[in-house]
Amino acid sequence: MSVSDWLLFLLVRSLSLASLPGSIPFSSLQVQPQPDAKMCDQTFLAITFGPCDSCGLNKPLMNIYLKNEPINYCSLCVELMACQGLATGETIHTLKAESESLKTKLEEERAKLHDVELHQVAEKVEALGQFVMKTRRTLKGHGNKVLCMDWCRDKRRIVSSSQDGKVIVWDAYTTNKEHAVTMPCTWVMACAYAPSGCAVACGGLDNKCSVYPLSLDKNENLSAKKKSVAMHTNYLSSCSFTNSDMQILTSSGDGTCALWDVESGQLLQSFHGHSADVLSLNLAPSETGNTFVSGGCDKKANVWDMRSGQNVQSFETHESDINSVKYYPSGDAFATGSDDATCRLYDLRADREVAIYSKESIIFGASSVDFSLSGRLLFAGYNDYTINVWDVLKGTRVAILFGHENRVSTVRVSPDGTAFCSGSWDNTLRSHSQVGCSSGKWWRWRLNGS
Amino acid sequence: MTIRSDRDHGQRYRPRMSCLKKVEAIVVQMQDPSTGVKGADQKLNVTTIPHAITGQVIIAWIAKNMNMDSDEAQAFGTMLVAFGYIYPLQDHKKLVLKPDGSLYRFQTPYFWPVQKWKAEDTDYGFQSYLSIYLAKRNIRKKGVLDAYEQKKTYDYYRRIIIYTQQAVMRSRVKSSVSLGALVKYMTTFKNHDPFLVPCLPSNPWQTDNDSYWELNMTDVEVPTKMRVERWSFSFYELLNDPRGRADFKVFLKKEFSGENLAFWEAAEELKWGTAASMSEKAEHIFKTFLAPGAPRWINIDGRTMGLTVKGLEHPHRYVLDAAQTHIFMLMKKDTFYRYLKSPVYKEIQKKAISPEPHNFSDSQLQQNMRNRRPSISPIITWQKEQEEKAKAAAAAGPIDIKKLMASKLDRK
Numbered sequence: 001m002s003v004s005d006w007l008l009f010l011l012v013r014s015l016s017l018a019s020l021p022g023s024i025p026f027s028s029l030q031v032q033p034q035p036d037a038k039m040c041d042q043t044f045l046a047i048t049f050g051p052c053d054s055c056g057l058n059k060p061l062m063n064i065y066l067k068n069e070p071i072n073y074c075s076l077c078v079e080l081m082a083c084q085g086l087a088t089g090e091t092i093h094t095l096k097a098e099s100e101s102l103k104t105k106l107e108e109e110r111a112k113l114h115d116v117e118l119h120q121v122a123e124k125v126e127a128l129g130q131f132v133m134k135t136r137r138t139l140k141g142h143g144n145k146v147l148c149m150d151w152c153r154d155k156r157r158i159v160s161s162s163q164d165g166k167v168i169v170w171d172a173y174t175t176n177k178e179h180a181v182t183m184p185c186t187w188v189m190a191c192a193y194a195p196s197g198c199a200v201a202c203g204g205l206d207n208k209c210s211v212y213p214l215s216l217d218k219n220e221n222l223s224a225k226k227k228s229v230a231m232h233t234n235y236l237s238s239c240s241f242t243n244s245d246m247q248i249l250t251s252s253g254d255g256t257c258a259l260w261d262v263e264s265g266q267l268l269q270s271f272h273g274h275s276a277d278v279l280s281l282n283l284a285p286s287e288t289g290n291t292f293v294s295g296g297c298d299k300k301a302n303v304w305d306m307r308s309g310q311n312v313q314s315f316e317t318h319e320s321d322i323n324s325v326k327y328y329p330s331g332d333a334f335a336t337g338s339d340d341a342t343c344r345l346y347d348l349r350a351d352r353e354v355a356i357y358s359k360e361s362i363i364f365g366a367s368s369v370d371f372s373l374s375g376r377l378l379f380a381g382y383n384d385y386t387i388n389v390w391d392v393l394k395g396t397r398v399a400i401l402f403g404h405e406n407r408v409s410t411v412r413v414s415p416d417g418t419a420f421c422s423g424s425w426d427n428t429l430r431s432h433s434q435v436g437c438s439s440g441k442w443w444r445w446r447l448n449g450s
Numbered sequence: 451m452t453i454r455s456d457r458d459h460g461q462r463y464r465p466r467m468s469c470l471k472k473v474e475a476i477v478v479q480m481q482d483p484s485t486g487v488k489g490a491d492q493k494l495n496v497t498t499i500p501h502a503i504t505g506q507v508i509i510a511w512i513a514k515n516m517n518m519d520s521d522e523a524q525a526f527g528t529m530l531v532a533f534g535y536i537y538p539l540q541d542h543k544k545l546v547l548k549p550d551g552s553l554y555r556f557q558t559p560y561f562w563p564v565q566k567w568k569a570e571d572t573d574y575g576f577q578s579y580l581s582i583y584l585a586k587r588n589i590r591k592k593g594v595l596d597a598y599e600q601k602k603t604y605d606y607y608r609r610i611i612i613y614t615q616q617a618v619m620r621s622r623v624k625s626s627v628s629l630g631a632l633v634k635y636m637t638t639f640k641n642h643d644p645f646l647v648p649c650l651p652s653n654p655w656q657t658d659n660d661s662y663w664e665l666n667m668t669d670v671e672v673p674t675k676m677r678v679e680r681w682s683f684s685f686y687e688l689l690n691d692p693r694g695r696a697d698f699k700v701f702l703k704k705e706f707s708g709e710n711l712a713f714w715e716a717a718e719e720l721k722w723g724t725a726a727s728m729s730e731k732a733e734h735i736f737k738t739f740l741a742p743g744a745p746r747w748i749n750i751d752g753r754t755m756g757l758t759v760k761g762l763e764h765p766h767r768y769v770l771d772a773a774q775t776h777i778f779m780l781m782k783k784d785t786f787y788r789y790l791k792s793p794v795y796k797e798i799q800k801k802a803i804s805p806e807p808h809n810f811s812d813s814q815l816q817q818n819m820r821n822r823r824p825s826i827s828p829i830i831t832w833q834k835e836q837e838e839k840a841k842a843a844a845a846a847g848p849i850d851i852k853k854l855m856a857s858k859l860d861r862k
Contacts, residue, residue, distance in 0.1 A: 070619075082605045115624055115626050156825060263724040264726060329635070330635045347625070363472045383469075384529045405546075419653075433645075
């Protein structure tokens, strides 16, 4: 990577962000983490905005440490610090040694608080009953491999994209197709439904993410009102709207993630830290909504602060590319699916991997994962055409679903948790739900619940 | 301008070696003369095919040796066929393993998918092939590693150092505490998870009856008991559900403290809004909530107020972060618990309905399947919501505190 190119890029980016002239004469402009804030659902409170200790400009700040002293630098100054020439007495080898010793120290710190394993905690929880799932709908209409899908917040509509460049909006409940868009490129690897239900975003090999506002008029050509939002230097692997229709988070094969303003197409924040293609991202479901997790071909899963662009946590325990990342419904943990045929659960507050979901007989990689509403079940689609359902607590597999005739590329649970939909390279999408429990079991629940 | 970095392009560029290595090991086992799959010369029409095996036998071997049941064994066997380790003799077009007497043969390793060079017509003997294959693979692997290891410059290590230092200083929680929280969440939501406990009256996907969605719409007058229970789990759940938020607003109106939630909502709109509208929104928020003597003045501590007001001189989307967090915590720790104990919440709990579970007969289910109802397009729902919001904003102007206090004093 060319260092001067990198600096130039950052310079251009920082100028496009709102920057304030002059420094503010306040003694302490830091928002210290409030003592009672630790009890809240956030995993951390970053010192977010104020004057940078180095350049004095008011910017989103990263919380970093210089020789164990906390300092508040903006992302540009952090980069400048990283790219300084070697000081006297420093060589590549001393830096390498320092980074290795810090990594060991990190592992020691993590191990100190590791006092119990997940399966020990799970012993007290009762086991799940028999699971029988049934395919409820098969959506046929794509001419080629289905690569991605997303649910609408109305719990029944979905958008799906495929290799032939078509993006289709379906009412999955009635299996009717409602809208169809033909993208100018093939391999549309990412698609997302807007929170309002009025637009869809998609992208792929065209390196862009485009937003198509949906229309009630069936005959209208949706491509006419298309808005080109994101621009990457390699394929778009995943995209997601934030809490509104106005911002999109994208991840790309160029190793970066980025936050964009839909209306203007402006880059609001970019996230650098992966050393290979980023394949998947997921926004945290918390009231603060300030973080997201991304997974990539460098086997790392990184947690980012959307305000400052800082990588706040990183996990590297997988043995191969991470294809999919998904937050646990409470936002305190996340699961990953990888080409090493395992799915893993990482706890954000304890800062470690807590479970591995794997079996000797599962050899092919997991392409996509999602949690059920309570977080007890993990649905994972695999490259061997099957979907495995895992008990998150006990680590056992509770069900295996067959039916797809090719690789399962995407698995998503509906917003109210009533069903989950899987898209596959066999050109179809299927929605599955639980088969009704035998009446005996339901009566037992009712007696306990009333 | 492109940002080039020395990166490994991931498995999309290289063959999926790790999975296929394991598969190869199993295929080699299958061909073991003593413990492998029992094949024989099979008669097909007038010809005899040497070393052919039936689908049934393959599945039985896989199920026994890989400890799977027959469905899984069939799925795994289909993988072997799909990747070309076994080929079907009869149906060439559909690459699946059939659990019957269909015939299959093992593919010679020369044609195994891990090969990168083009297959030639000449056929090598298995032993000589294997030695050449292994030698070439080792050379190739070494080359790939060299390219990747290059160019670790000092800024690469500096960045790792900066990140790791920050990571070391992060506060962590004991595993028992965080795992306990995960379990608690699961237990709390267990009854609300349609995969674990059936939803009332019935799961629309199962019975083709969408009453469940009708009863849980955003603007429904009377919510269900499950939904009202869910609001009590956390403040986030209450705010996330539009019906819950509306009920909370009713409570706040009675307490004359609606400005906190209104400020929080306005701050959310600023954070997630378009870049163009930011300064206008920030100004409106300042006038309504933060200026001294503002109609809906929020009560935050002096330092946060100072920070926010100063930041609003040159607004950006996170300018209200500190104030918003303060107000959110205030609502979460105090107002939320008072709401749960309030007559407003108790009333809605009483009013809430608990629908009877459906008990459809088979013929009724068939009928439901034919009469699946379409729903209103979300575009229309969104437009309606926007209209309602605009009406509400126009009608209910900001509450004038002075007038309100004056009227309160009068009544006393």
